[in-house]
Amino acid sequence: xxxxxxxxxxxxxxxxxxxxxxxxxxxxxxxxxxxxxxxxxxxxxxxxxxxxxxxxxxxxxxxxxxxxxxxxxxxxxxxxxxxxxxxxxxxxxxxxxxxxxxxxxxxxxxxxxxxxxxxxxxxxxxxxxxxxxxxxxxxxxxxxxxxxxxxxxxxxxxxxxxxxxxxxxxxxxxxxxxxxxxxxxxxxxxxxxxxxxxxxxxxxxxxxxxxxxxxxxxxxxxxxxxxxxxxxxxxxxxxxxxxxxxxxxxxxxxxxxxxxxxxxxxxxxxxxxxxxxxxxxxxxxxxxxxxxxxxxxxxxxxxxxxxxxxxxxxxxxxxxxxxxxxxxxxxxxxxxxxxxxxxxxxxxxxxxxxxxxxxxxxxxxxxxxxxxxxxxxxxxxxxxxxxxxxxxxxxxxxxxxxxxxxxxxxxxxxxxxx
Amino acid sequence: xxxxxxxxxxxxxxxxxxxxxxxxxxxxxxxxxxxxxxxxxxxxxxxxxxxxxxxxxxxxxxxxxxxxxxxxxxxxxxxxxxxxxxxxxxxxxxxxxxxxxxxxxxxxxxxxxxxxxxxxxxxxxxxxxxxxxxxxxxxxxxxxxxxxxxxxxxxxxxxxxxxxxxxxxxxxxxxxxxxxxxxxxxxxxxxxxxxxxxxxxxxxxxxxxxxxxxxxxxxxxxxxxxxxxxxxxxxxxxxxxxxxxxxxxxxxxxxxxxxxxxxxxxxxxxxxxxxxxxxxxxxxxxxxxxxxxxxxxxxxxxxxxxxxxxxxxxxxxxxxxxxxxxxxxxxxxxxxxxxxxxxxxxxxxxxxxxxxxxxxxxxxxxxxxxxxxxxxxxxxxxxxxxxxxxxxxxxxxxxxxxxxxxxxxxxxxxxxxx
Numbered sequence: 084x085x086x087x088x089x090x091x092x093x094x095x096x097x098x099x100x101x102x103x104x105x106x107x108x109x110x111x112x113x114x115x116x117x118x119x120x121x122x123x124x125x126x127x128x129x130x131x132x133x134x135x136x137x138x139x140x141x142x143x144x145x146x147x148x149x150x151x152x153x154x155x156x157x158x159x160x161x162x163x164x165x166x167x168x169x170x171x172x173x174x175x176x177x178x179x180x181x182x183x184x185x186x187x188x189x190x191x192x193x194x195x196x197x198x199x200x201x202x203x204x205x206x207x208x209x210x211x212x213x214x215x216x217x218x219x220x221x222x223x224x225x226x227x228x229x230x231x232x233x234x235x236x237x238x239x240x241x242x243x244x245x246x247x248x249x250x251x252x253x254x255x256x257x258x259x260x261x262x263x264x265x266x267x268x269x270x271x272x273x274x275x276x277x278x279x280x281x282x283x284x285x286x287x288x289x290x291x292x293x294x295x296x297x298x299x300x301x302x303x304x305x306x307x308x309x310x311x312x313x314x315x316x317x318x319x320x321x322x323x324x325x326x327x328x329x330x331x332x333x334x335x336x337x338x339x340x341x342x343x344x345x346x347x348x349x350x351x352x353x354x355x356x357x358x359x360x361x362x363x364x365x366x367x368x369x370x371x372x373x374x375x376x377x378x379x380x381x382x383x384x385x386x387x388x389x390x391x392x393x394x395x396x397x398x399x400x401x402x403x404x405x406x407x408x409x410x411x412x413x414x415x416x417x418x419x420x421x422x423x424x425x426x427x428x429x430x431x432x433x434x435x436x437x438x439x440x441x442x443x444x445x446x447x448x449x450x451x452x453x454x455x456x457x458x459x460x461x462x463x464x465x466x467x468x469x470x471x472x473x474x475x476x477x478x479x480x481x482x483x484x485x486x487x488x489x490x491x492x493x494x495x496x497x498x499x500x501x
Numbered sequence: 502x503x504x505x506x507x508x509x510x511x512x513x514x515x516x517x518x519x520x521x522x523x524x525x526x527x528x529x530x531x532x533x534x535x536x537x538x539x540x541x542x543x544x545x546x547x548x549x550x551x552x553x554x555x556x557x558x559x560x561x562x563x564x565x566x567x568x569x570x571x572x573x574x575x576x577x578x579x580x581x582x583x584x585x586x587x588x589x590x591x592x593x594x595x596x597x598x599x600x601x602x603x604x605x606x607x608x609x610x611x612x613x614x615x616x617x618x619x620x621x622x623x624x625x626x627x628x629x630x631x632x633x634x635x636x637x638x639x640x641x642x643x644x645x646x647x648x649x650x651x652x653x654x655x656x657x658x659x660x661x662x663x664x665x666x667x668x669x670x671x672x673x674x675x676x677x678x679x680x681x682x683x684x685x686x687x688x689x690x691x692x693x694x695x696x697x698x699x700x701x702x703x704x705x706x707x708x709x710x711x712x713x714x715x716x717x718x719x720x721x722x723x724x725x726x727x728x729x730x731x732x733x734x735x736x737x738x739x740x741x742x743x744x745x746x747x748x749x750x751x752x753x754x755x756x757x758x759x760x761x762x763x764x765x766x767x768x769x770x771x772x773x774x775x776x777x778x779x780x781x782x783x784x785x786x787x788x789x790x791x792x793x794x795x796x797x798x799x800x801x802x803x804x805x806x807x808x809x810x811x812x813x814x815x816x817x818x819x820x821x822x823x824x825x826x827x828x829x830x831x832x833x834x835x836x837x838x839x840x841x842x843x844x845x846x847x848x849x850x851x852x853x854x855x856x857x858x859x860x861x862x863x864x865x866x867x868x869x870x871x872x873x874x875x876x877x878x879x880x881x882x883x884x885x886x887x888x889x890x891x892x893x894x895x896x897x898x899x900x901x902x903x904x905x906x907x908x909x910x911x912x913x914x915x916x917x918x919x
Contacts, residue, residue: 163564
């Protein structure tokens with residue numbers, strides 16, 4: 084098999100951790116697999132580099148920011164190659180510009196345009212482990228770019244696609260994707276498989292296992308991604324083989340590769356939401372536009388929207404959510420438009436949480452929403468707003484109800500460990 | 502003028518020090534000079550990177566060592582560019598591979614083959630400060646190379662040659678080259694000028710201001726090098742102008758540009774010498790070769806050599822020096838050849854110091870050596886070995902006499918501050 088193995092910041096936090104991660108690589112090489120490795124910077128290192136650029140100048144040039152912060156992955160790629168060599172495994176490091184991994188020029192959040200992996204593939208086919216500095220690429224103008232925080236996941240998936248790898252193993256500090264946060268529900272179960280679509284919802288809703296873009300890319304290119312723990316003892320893990328069974332971690336794969344079909348796969352929650360209430364606005368065509376157009380112009384994303392008719396029948400209240408960090412700016416935008424909107428009152432509230440039920444099985448099972456709302460009502464948990472997609476239902480509740488809501492739904496949909 | 506300005510590790514040790522160094526750049530830009538900057542890594546940073554590579558594997562691959570340790574200069578180049586921009590000065594960073602600064606493939610001690618400075622020169626001529634990561638280059642095989650410790654001096658001089666700069670200013674933590682070490686002779690004077698040849702002798706003899714290779718390169722390419730302190734207040738320094746007078750630092754230049762001609766320019770000393778005595782070997786042709794050939798084969802450089810006829814007229818003693826770090830290996834090589842050499846005794850001694858008197862004026866002034874030996878004898882300082890070149894005389898003395906010897910010679914040749 085041709086494998087891409089990615090090690091995150093905690094898995095390369097110091098020389099001993101890199102050595103342990105290298106043992107996972109050795110296991111796969113010894114089993115006859117060809118391997119390309121993608122590495123993050125040592126845990127905490129990128130934060131140090133970012134804080135230096137901010138201290139230098141808060142309005143730093145993103146091209147220079149990229150030159151500075153990409154150095155962390157350069158270091159770990161070299162150290163990983165040295166350690167693999169010390170174990171008798173031929174290896175060499177590859178910087179983004181050496182591959183080259185060509186991105187657009189959106190410094191700090193660059194998108195991969197193409198990977199000319201020919202030289203690297205020849206090296207890998209010749210028995211050398213390619214150790215690629217994650218997170219970084221090179222622009223058409225020959226400047227170093229970075230892919231955004233967590234970008235090494237995207238590097239790994241893009242490499243797997245370019246090399247036509249059999250699988251992309253993401254080694255991290257958790258041993259897979261869980262039905263929900265085990266800190267809230269001790270009986271949460273590891274999911275042996277999850278579909279790309281479900282993983283996307285889990286990732287963007289606060290289960291911070293994989294960068295969202297890496298999942299999008301895996302889905303688009305059909306890359307099978309295995310999330311697993313680098314803290315497992317490398318010697319007792321079985322090497323990768325063709326076949327479907329996965330004893331460790333979580334395989335992120337196409338829906339058709341799913342073994343079991345639950346209606347609901349997981350419960351996610353996101354605390355970084357804020358609720359805005361615009362009270363007693365005139366109930367006439369165009370009033371919603373007068374609120375949402377200026378927010379869109381200010382690049383503020385609105386998520387859940389609820390409109391209530393008020394008692395007098397002539398005015399209405401509008402409730403919606405934005406990212407908590409955008410709340411002050413959103414309120415300011417609306418206050419500036421008070422002449423247009425003519426609300427009687429404007430309220431902001433960050434004491435809310437979005438709880439979501441996710442599962443591809445919902446497509447073919449009616450009644451999930453009704454069951455969900457009924458269970459929350461029984462627990463006296465008031466629903467402040469609702470949004471839905473094909474494979475998820477999200478509700479906004481008071482932050483105080485986070486744990487009760489997650490536990491109730493986790494039990495309700497049969498996710499608790501038996 | 503087109504200036505190259507180089508800032509060493511202590512001059513970029515943290516964001517505040519980089520900001521202060523950037524003020525020196527601003528002064529030159531404000532005066533209408535075009536500027537390229539070369540930077541070292543933050544003080545201590547390279548040592549950290551080197552120790553990581555050693556911890557990873559003591560017999561590390563030098564190609565990966567270079568990928569790891571070159572990252573320090575990448576960081577400071579980006580930060581310096583950001584800080585210059587924060588002062589309103591257009592600036593961009595250049596990594597070795599971006600210029601490109603092409604070296605041979607002798608990783609860890611690479612030599613510069615060529616600098617294709619066209620893109621950089623256009624940028625500088627367009628009013629942008631080029632901030633170059635020192636110490637690093639790229640091999641013909643597209644791997645990162647480094648130039649050896651202190652290599653950023655060589656980067657700066659090579660840039661100055663490639664850009665045809667009017668001068669190369671080396672900013673460091675001392676304010677120039679002194680007649681001797683001020684810690685030993687408080688009355689040591691800053692030399693306003695020193696010739697390349699003298700600087701080479703000073704550099705290789707222990708005055709650690711400039712990397713030796715950078716001086717060789719400056720001499721070969723006729724680059725005028727100004728050594729000066731980055732700790733000077735940037736605001737009170739005068740900007741660079743055409744003309745000869747230099748109020749700050751030391752100008753390293755061609756002999757013909759020297760303003761005043763002392764017979765002796767400086768007194769250097771080197772503590773990292775070791776003396777080897779090979780006693781009572783047969784006094785016949787070939788015996789010296791039986792000692793020095795095996796040492797040469799083992800890549801051990803021999804410096805001073807003294808041969809004495811012993812009392813019996815048939816045997817002789819040989820004394821010579823090697824670098825202190827090579828002493829155990831050199832003794833072992835000779836012991837292994839005892840069957841050939843047949844010495845009665847072999848002694849090693851690191852309790853010695855080499856004191857040197859340096860000056861281009863010695864070429865035209867006889868009697869310097871006689872004067873030197875006489876003065877040391879008067880102070881009861883025994884000379885254990887002697888070596889000379891056109892512009893220097895070195896003597897080996899007991900380490901206990903270091904200060905006395907340096908002070909005596911400094912006064913003898915009129916170097917004390919008046």
